[in-house]
Amino acid sequence: MAAQRQYEELARQLSAIGAVKRGLGRGLPADCPSGSAAVLVLLARHGEMRMSRLAELLAVDMSVTSRHVAHVAEKEWIHRDPDPADKRSRILRLTPEGKAKVAELTDLSIRTLTHYLHDWTDDEVVQLSTLLARLRDSFGDCRAASARLPHPAEETTRTPA
Amino acid sequence: MAAQRQYEELARQLSAIGAVKRGLGRGLPADCPSGSAAVLVLLARHGEMRMSRLAELLAVDMSVTSRHVAHVAEKEWIHRDPDPADKRSRILRLTPEGKAKVAELTDLSIRTLTHYLHDWTDDEVVQLSTLLARLRDSFGDCRAASARLPHPAEETTRTPA
DNA sequence: TATTGTTATACTCTATAACTATA
DNA sequence: TATAGTTATAGAGTATAACAATA
DSSP states (O other): OOOOHHHHHHHHHHHHHHHHHHHHHHHOTTTTTTTHHHHHHHHHOOOEEEEHHHHHHHHOHHHHHHHHHHHHEEEEEEEEEETTEHHHHEEEEOOEEEEEHHHHHHHHHHHHHHHTTTTHHHHHHHHHHHHHHHHHHHHHGGTTTTTTOOOTTOSSSSSSO | OHHHHHHHHHHHHHHHHHHHHHHHTTTTTOOOOOOHHHHHHHHHHHEEHHHHHHHHTTSHHHHHHHHHHHEEEETEEEEEETTTTTEEEEEEEOOOOHHHHHHHHHHHHHHHHHHHTTTHHHHHHHHHHHHHHHHHHHHHHTTTTTTTOTTTSOOSSSSSO
């Protein structure tokens, strides 16, 4: 358990990290906003999947996922094939054009980070990646059922029994 | 200079960090969206300042800053006093109510992070904060004048002369 | 009746451009 | 003429709720 002061500082840094994300976003192709890019990259990384699985990986509502997926499908970067096992579901698969787009996106993000982080050591980059992955993991199910935080009265007690 | 593979992984983690930010945002008071919160926290941290300075700290366009500031001013959390030295400028100052709101926000973010990161060590939290600060710094002036990334052809050369 | 996915609506954040007032 | 700040407009991302089709 870290000191409150450190949590406070982390909160500040997290709130400011949007600037970096916007910086990365500005480097994206004009026809591929960040939402579309995220869909493509996840499909490349994890392989074909259903909408619900993708929504989970994106950590956004399925309605949002549906819109992003509709966009990349319009671009012919993915196909939405009916799932023979469940006619309500659709299986998302990258097309060859989609795979080419992923390659382009990967190349772009590598080039952008190489540009801005040229003076970072390999170890520092890995450390940051690792900590960010852990952070995501710790927040994990904050969208799930009982994600409501305790009220100010609760949990403020120093040492839970 | 890190390996491309590491940059690729970092890009993935950064693109996914939005989920954590949204998680933090869900904990905010209903009358204080993240844009307003950022304004208040920066004023508390750095003291009174002009719009242009705030826009720089927020790393967003001044038009965006102006809207956020208008919102917190409506709430009476800040005052916008004319700058005697330059009648075009306005000096932003927290009101007592604004300071109270900052205290509430700080408490909330600490509670949220304490909740989700209860198994992190102090050192890990500090490390992540430090790396995020450095990341922001490295991206620094990516909004500035010649922030345009070199074209695919350039900079790909391994060792610039 | 519950679940998968889509669509309609609304809200927040952001950027560009046009504008006012002052330097 | 240039700069500080505001406002209008537009675009992207997200969430909630209502809906359709299927399990």
